[in-house]
Amino acid sequence: MLRAAFRPEDVGLLPSPAGELALRAGDLDRAEREYAAAARAVSRHLPSAAGRARVAAARGDRAGAVTRYRSVVERLPPPQYLVEYGEALAASGGSPAEAWRLLAGARRVQAAAGVRDDLTWAEYEADHGDPMAAVRHARAEYARHPNPVAADALAWALHRAGVRAEALRFSREATRTGWRNALLLYHRAEIEKAAGLDDRASRAASRAADPRFDPRLPALARPS
Amino acid sequence: MIVPLALADPLGNFTVNHHNGLRLSPGRVANLAVVDAAELPTLQEQAEVAARGPRAHAVRRCAELAAAQTVRVDGRALRWRVGAASFAYAPGQGGLRTSRLTCVLSAPAALARPGSVVFADAYLADRPGWQEITRWATGYGSRAPPCPP
Numbered sequence: 001m002l003r004a005a006f007r008p009e010d011v012g013l014l015p016s017p018a019g020e021l022a023l024r025a026g027d028l029d030r031a032e033r034e035y036a037a038a039a040r041a042v043s044r045h046l047p048s049a050a051g052r053a054r055v056a057a058a059r060g061d062r063a064g065a066v067t068r069y070r071s072v073v074e075r076l077p078p079p080q081y082l083v084e085y086g087e088a089l090a091a092s093g094g095s096p097a098e099a100w101r102l103l104a105g106a107r108r109v110q111a112a113a114g115v116r117d118d119l120t121w122a123e124y125e126a127d128h129g130d131p132m133a134a135v136r137h138a139r140a141e142y143a144r145h146p147n148p149v150a151a152d153a154l155a156w157a158l159h160r161a162g163v164r165a166e167a168l169r170f171s172r173e174a175t176r177t178g179w180r181n182a183l184l185l186y187h188r189a190e191i192e193k194a195a196g197l198d199d200r201a202s203r204a205a206s207r208a209a210d211p212r213f214d215p216r217l218p219a220l221a222r223p224s
Numbered sequence: 225m226i227v228p229l230a231l232a233d234p235l236g237n238f239t240v241n242h243h244n245g246l247r248l249s250p251g252r253v254a255n256l257a258v259v260d261a262a263e264l265p266t267l268q269e270q271a272e273v274a275a276r277g278p279r280a281h282a283v284r285r286c287a288e289l290a291a292a293q294t295v296r297v298d299g300r301a302l303r304w305r306v307g308a309a310s311f312a313y314a315p316g317q318g319g320l321r322t323s324r325l326t327c328v329l330s331a332p333a334a335l336a337r338p339g340s341v342v343f344a345d346a347y348l349a350d351r352p353g354w355q356e357i358t359r360w361a362t363g364y365g366s367r368a369p370p371c372p373p
Contacts, residue, residue, distance in 0.1 A: 108318030
């Protein structure tokens with residue numbers, strides 16, 4: 001892809017998605033190289049700085065991930081980066097309070113600007129906040145977009161809120177396409193376990209989909 | 225959700241915007257530097273402002289801004305002297321606040337004759353936002369160029 005790119009911005013545009021693909025495929029060395037190439041091509045290239053934070057988090061380099069995410073959100077604090085930063089902080093034994101405070105601010109300006117992002121808030125509330133609020137957001141998201149990601153968000157919110165039967169139904173719906181996604185399969189395993197069912201198949205499928213998947217860093221594993 | 229969309233919509237709420245109003249006169253260069261921070265960068269800095277107090281905060285930030293700017297007259301670098309410095313909040317979206325840093329800077333310069341003035345501002349340049357530079361000249365006769373080319 002790089003050979004077709006001429007201007008620095010083009011070089012910067014390409015390796016970032018290339019890094020993203022490598023990261024999703026679990027090839028962390030390649031992802032790091034692609035992001036580094038983008039950073040060299042375009043000074044202060046934010047997506048590749050965020051990409052390198054993700055690579056550090058995926059490697060299990062907790063201190064490195066926190067440092068990198070912090071320098072990213074100091075420049076630009078959109079919700080996705082803030083959730084990943086907060087989870088990296090918590091996973092490293094620190095307090096995510098600062099990230100959640102900024103996230104609340106970002107949420108207020110988004111709402112005031114008329115942006116609806118029920119999926120983000122369903123996932124955030126289920127993992128770190130109020131499960132009932134998560135269910136409300138997830139139902140709204142699922143009503144508009146009844147896809148596997150929304151079904152998973154709704155299943156996980158219901159699980160957190162203790163609504164087991166319905167959680168199981170939506171988790172099965174989310175995973176029935178055969179999509180090998182570690183987070184969705186991990187959610188299904190947890191939901192099956194809570195329902196007293198055999199969770200071994202789902203758990204094994206989650207590990208097979210991504211051996212490095214860390215349940216403390218769900219945002220990193222999100223397909224969106 | 226995809227990052228670029230999330231960023232693109234209310235990106236304005238995440239920006240730090242810069243204005244530099246340069247004023248050239250025969251004996252000096254002055255700059256009215258204004259840094260407008262939108263809701264999120266303002267929120268990020270809020271605790272620091274509260275701890276330091278708005279006046280001390282403005283003095284400190286203006287010193288950082290002055291150090292991050294480059295101004296050269298005929299190739300010679302000038303050093304800004306920081307005059308008035310102020311920091312103020314304004315109501316923003318969603319019940320949040322925006323903030324404005326204002327710095328009055330000046331430096332003696334030999335600009336009685338035509339010469340070159342080069343200006344660059346690297347203050348918080350790695351944060352998204354717009355950058356505006358204006359220039360005007362005072363104290364020159366009608367036959368002199370309005371400002372050096």
